[in-house]
Amino acid sequence: MSQTPALRTDVAILGGGLAGLTLALQLRQSAPSLSVTVVERRDHPVREGAFKVGESTVEIGAHYFADVLGLREHLETEQIRKFGFRFFFSEGSQAIDGCTELGVSQLLPTPSWQIDRGRFENFLGERARALGVDFRDGAVVRGLELAEGDDEHVVTLEHGGQARTLHCRWVVDASGRAGLLKRKLDLAMANDHDANAVWWRVDGFVDPNRWSCDPAWLQRCDPPDRWRSTNHMCGPGYWFWLIPLACGAHSLGIVCDAKMHPLETMNTHAKAMGWLRRHQPQVAASLEQGEHALQDFLFLRHFSYGAKQVFSTRRWATTGEAGVFLDPFYSPGSDFIAICNTYICDLIAKDASGAAFEPYVALYEQLYFSFYENTLTLYQDQYPLFGDERVMPLKVIWDYTYYWSLLAPLFFAGRLTDLATLGRLRPLFEQASALNLAVQPLLREWGRRNEGREAPAPRLLDQFRIDWFRDMNGALADRLDTPAFLVRMEENVARMHWLAGELLQRVRDDYPTIGDCGLEALLAAGPTGKALSLPADWYAQQGVAA
Known part of the structure; x- marks a missing residue:
């Protein structure tokens, strides 16, 4: 195998799948003066259909693809x-x-x-090349030397039968479960899911x-x-x-x-x-x-995992499944790609402008891990509930209210890196997290006590009929100034308090002696107001057929 002259790029992205290619597009938009090279093992174009899972998007990931990256036309004409x-x-x-x-x-x-991953990644590769990304498909990473100080990292790769050396200021691992940096730096960390x-x-x-x-x-x-x-x-x-x-x-x-x-x-x-x-x-x-x-x-097997670190002051980062992975229920994979890529782009842009990016590394990582850990609670030890047609519909409403109350509006508003606003929101995040940590075990215990209980009559539990739930979804697209945005977030967390109170009351209607998992104290300390309503058949012993 012949050796060719060394290459240089500002940012080397190791992996040209969903996480790596969307990061490349976002970098070209946010810092167009930077050179970006993507190294992808597979040859393009890839197969449609039977290619990769992770095909369902939800609001954050969909907004990232459609509006942040500007890919709405492709989604509307080439996807479902x-x-x-x-x-x-x-x-x-x-x-x-x-x-x-x-x-x-x-x-x-x-x-x-719904995303055909093969079709989408073919489109992303073409788009990346059109925007000036050096997208090297059919290339295999053979070695990686991380630099100390201000020196450049060195990636050794094999491409087209030739050995190439790629020098870069930043290196981002987007290699999925291959986890190039995770393996090299021993960053793997199990979780309890x-x-x-x-x-x-x-x-x-x-x-x-x-x-x-x-x-x-x-x-x-x-x-x-x-x-x-x-x-x-x-x-x-x-x-x-x-x-x-x-x-x-x-x-x-x-x-x-x-x-x-x-x-x-x-x-x-x-x-x-x-x-x-x-x-x-x-x-x-x-x-x-x-x-x-x-x-x-x-x-x-054991698809869910964490990581000890995802961003570094040594100018490396991981994104997508090369970092952490939660669970496909609620389809959060694209959401966490969007969040992670946004933090990586901000760090790289700060460094490129000559600003000190190092103080932000730990802050962004702390935020990212907090989003991961809070989302993990929606799945952990909750699978026994999934067949309970009384409790699970209410869990879905709760989980989505939590998602649409804070994390989703924060991303839609483009405020993930707005540390001043995040600082003002910290008490609300702490309240919401505490409520969720009390509600999840309450739902779990409710389901445990329901074991062997007669199922309610079949019915349609129509989320569209819940006005406030539908309005929360529509409000994600609202463009608000900072004072109005903060008020909206306060209203959202107040809604979580009211919903948690209603759930607790309904649980006690069934089981008066059930423990409250600390929820009563949180409700007593939180905002008061008119309770939210869910249709009566969501709770009924014998539901009303739609």
């Missing part, structure tokens, strides 16, 4: 507009129209998309509407496009996803608590189909039709 999250409590069911359904009957105001996943793609769309002939059930949604949702088929200790891809394939996956559903019961396609026949028989019967040919099959 998502019809929200949809949950069916369908363990063991042969008839989907006989299950409780949680979701929206109409689109919420703030859009999100023990879950596994298996997934595969099939030809053709899998449409839940085809599983029913009930006109009333079919007309619950306007438009009647349940197939465009991220559909979750839920049961105790697991959920099964169905996500449509613009290439005409459907992404499918089982995600489960490792103790309740061992990976060994589903780690081949045959085993996974056998598992579905037991737990989701109607889904299995649909997939066994000849139109849904198998495209791929993969699995991952």
